[in-house]
Amino acid sequence: MKSHTTAHRKSGLWIAAMVHRLSGLALACFLPLHFLALGLAIDGEAQLDRFLAWTTNPLVKLAETILVFLLTVHMLGGVRVLLIENLPWREGYKQLAAAAIAAAALAAIAFLVRAA
Amino acid sequence: MNVRLYLLQRATGAIMVPLVLAHLGVIYYATRVGLSAAEILARTRGSIGWAAFYGLFVLAAATHGAIGVRTIASEWAGVRGGKLDLLMWAFGLALVVLGLRAMAAVLLP
Numbered sequence: 276m277k278s279h280t281t282a283h284r285k286s287g288l289w290i291a292a293m294v295h296r297l298s299g300l301a302l303a304c305f306l307p308l309h310f311l312a313l314g315l316a317i318d319g320e321a322q323l324d325r326f327l328a329w330t331t332n333p334l335v336k337l338a339e340t341i342l343v344f345l346l347t348v349h350m351l352g353g354v355r356v357l358l359i360e361n362l363p364w365r366e367g368y369k370q371l372a373a374a375a376i377a378a379a380a381l382a383a384i385a386f387l388v389r390a391a
Numbered sequence: 392m393n394v395r396l397y398l399l400q401r402a403t404g405a406i407m408v409p410l411v412l413a414h415l416g417v418i419y420y421a422t423r424v425g426l427s428a429a430e431i432l433a434r435t436r437g438s439i440g441w442a443a444f445y446g447l448f449v450l451a452a453a454t455h456g457a458i459g460v461r462t463i464a465s466e467w468a469g470v471r472g473g474k475l476d477l478l479m480w481a482f483g484l485a486l487v488v489l490g491l492r493a494m495a496a497v498l499l500p
Contacts, residue, residue, distance in 0.1 A: 281407075299459045299463075303482075310489035311493075315496070317495065346408060346411060346415070350407070350408060353405075357405060382415065390422045
């Protein structure tokens with residue numbers, strides 16, 4: 276019975292939905308921190324510059340690259356949801372889900388190349 | 392999720408598609424020229440255009456994120472009833488307050 280209840284997890288569309296949910300959850304966790312970081316400018320440029328100097332750390336650059344991936348994949352996943360819900364079903368939607376993940380990975384790599 | 396929240400979730404998501412694309416463009420541009428407080432603040436301070444852009448972005452993201460967190464809390468953590476709405480409102484309002492504070496920090500001259 277267990278294989279019956281989890282069989283859907285092998286579907287590309289289930290994986291796409293899970294990626295969309297997890298990326299959204301991660302962005303929801305990050306957003307307050309993003310706002311707090313920008314809010315440092317309230318106390319003057321020097322505070323924000325100190326924070327920006329910290330972001331040159333390679334580990335922070337890696338985290339930023341992951342965030343660019345999460346933002347891009349969540350946006351494209353959202354476009355996928357809007358298309359599925361508002362237009363007639365097309366077979367290409369499965370390929371679109373895979374293309375969204377690939378495009379997000381390319382966007383993240385492009386960011387990493389520029390930031391490095 | 393009721394119909395109103397469902398529609399609000401989809402509408403804020405659709406609104407944010409061009410905003411996220413523009414945000415990614417700014418990220419790539421700013422990364423290329425090198426991030427500094429002076430560069431960021433020179434671009435944003437006193438700009439009505441950026442105020443409108445980020446104002447819409449903050450409100451849409453706060454609404455979208457709060458409804459998303461509500462859905463996940465309900466489906467994965469089994470949160471129900473008043474606690475679920477309290478969580479959504481608390482998270483959404485916290486994002487609005489923090490977002491507007493961040494906007495004030497980078498936009499006010």
